[in-house]
Amino acid sequence: MSLRENKFIVAALVFTIVFAGLTFGNLPGPETALGSQTIDNVVYNFADYPSLNHEQIALFNYMRGLITTEEVNSFDNWNAGGFSGLLHYMFAFTDYVLSSYFETIPGYRTDYTRNTAHTLIKKMNTTVAEYGNDSVEYIEWESRGYPDYYWPNATDPTDLFVGGFRGPTNIMWTGHYALMQALHERCFNTDEYVDELTWFVDDWNNSLTTDGYGNATEGGIWGTGLIPCEPYIVFAQCNSIPIFTTELYDNIYDTQYMESGMWDYGLNFINTVMHEEYDLFIDGYYVQVPIGYTGSMGSGTVLTVPGPAVSRGFDDGRAAESSYCTAWTLTFLEYTQPERTIEDYPVFLEKYSVPVSGEQMYMSGSLNDYGSFGSPNDMLGTFFACALAKQRGDSVTVQRIQNFLTSPYNKVWSADGREMHYDTTSLSPFLQPVMAGFRIWATTPVTIPDLADARPIGFWDYPYISQADDEDIWVYQALWDDDNSAFILNIKVDQTATLTLSNFDHAPTAYSGGVPLSELVAAGSDYVLTLSPGIYNLVIL
């Protein structure tokens, strides 16, 4: 018996080889090499330090390309199409993703990373005055007909002016913009945004604790202790962002806004009023009759104001809820009220998750349409659930959702191998940057609560990489180990590259495998390390 005697087996074998070759792709990227070395009896185990992997860096490079290769008032790279109203969310959450990325490699702070975040903030703050209709202000605010707004009568100019792009009734932009600024200060300590950030926090404090004219009022202007957007609805998710921002602001600048009770009324309102039958959050609460309201929200549903937003698909007045609202809120409020997130997370999973298989699951957009998929809320709920699951240490749920989200799409690498993204054009091109961002968010070791804490004391004096041939390197680990006074650097070098390290008070030596590799060369007050192509686990002492 031989294969020659069996044509079918030969044909099957040939087809298998050819077909396997033609369909080869989408394999997982290489794992980060995490070695160990001993120097002066101190063991440096690289697995003990946070790290990025090759794909995460390639995804970051892709995101960076989207951000930096167009003018700040151009949004073509994002394929937003019919989703342009979501652009400012895209910029904001991309910034949070980048912050988790930067936090993983805090000792790598060159212009390459800093400018990416800086440009994103500029895009977020494009105004009508400067860019006309090619601006976030136009897309997010003016094009929706919200330019001027008053309280309590929305159209009466003699009442309290609460309108305007910069708030206070635009928390869905001001909250995110301020958080982007706060995270930039946390990550890069430039002081560039301190004044504007402080103005926002003070303005929120005024809205939440006074009647808007400076007279102390419980519940603030709108009586809910929360700030509206759209501009007459308070959302738990939108307010979770300025709450988180206030926490971070307090931690960076040693202020006591949170301790003063600025958000206490609102948090209580979210926890006791803005929830549905399962104690999860409802998706909005009307504080004022919307401009143009004709007496029905569709399907005959009548709105009670003030009162919960109602589900538009039903006429029984049930409250609107969504998985994305709950997941987003639980994620960003975990730092402030961890017990609530811990308690609600399993309920959230039980009510919204839809098992596709043991390996895959997604989140239904709404309890009122369980199992549905295809609407933006379904996708958003699934994305945010993944971020929340990572935060809760639920690696199984993270993996199952990631399998569902990424497996239907090909990984596309750039010709130079520096960038990667998922090709989502079969479903929606707009998903492409969303998928890249959430993939990083779901897989880096840093969580949202981690980002609420300021840098440790002395951090800004730690040695760090201040300049580098960024386009030729892959930085998997870069941080100062303060306990051992050592700079940990895990790097892949494509072409001979130099790195400038600042803040060393002596000429340091780079060790590899426990033996000296190279002494860094002094350049002014800095030191330069030159590396040939290769992968290095370096301890710089």
Next chain:
Amino acid sequence: MSEGIADEHQGTNDLSVLEKFQVQSPEMILWTILYSLLGVGIYILIELIPMPYTMVSLFAFGFAPALAIIAIVGAIRGPIAGLLTGYLGTLLYDLLFYSTVVGMTLPYLAYGVLGFVVGLASYDMTNGRSLVKMSVLSAVGFVFTVLLVVVIGLTLGGVSTLVGIGFVMLPLLTIGLPSVFFLTPLFARLWYAVMLKFMPKALPQ
């Protein structure tokens, strides 16, 4: 032509149901269970290896060799062994690596159907036509598997139609059919060659 593990020309009609299912005696039951457990172990090991694939729209192209393991166990040891391998292999894999069991284990049973269907016939692994029959029955069994997985997902799992059809059925069919059609006979031939070399007496006459 040499004798295969069960000469199809002996006529399957002569075999009782118990014999066809390889459970006609305690010893045969034990061997069937052992084959199943071996199949489960190999299935899980292969499933752990990331396999390359390419997406074209919602169609997935590539190979899922673990599926062929279910089919080949059915071909070698009969429908019960195939059923158990598919059922327990997929169930244990999800349980061990995702701490998850879905749909009251019914979707896993659907994978068992693949092995069951393939095991219903007898094969001569030295004969090309017999291997073609194995391929065809593997494909038929897998179609049943996919339909059951989708129906169970849509009904018990509450999965949306879009997901059930677009994200489950289409990719599963397009990656699974070539896998069971081409890999099952290749694995069968490989198994036969190994057994012939190292354990020829274990091959049924």
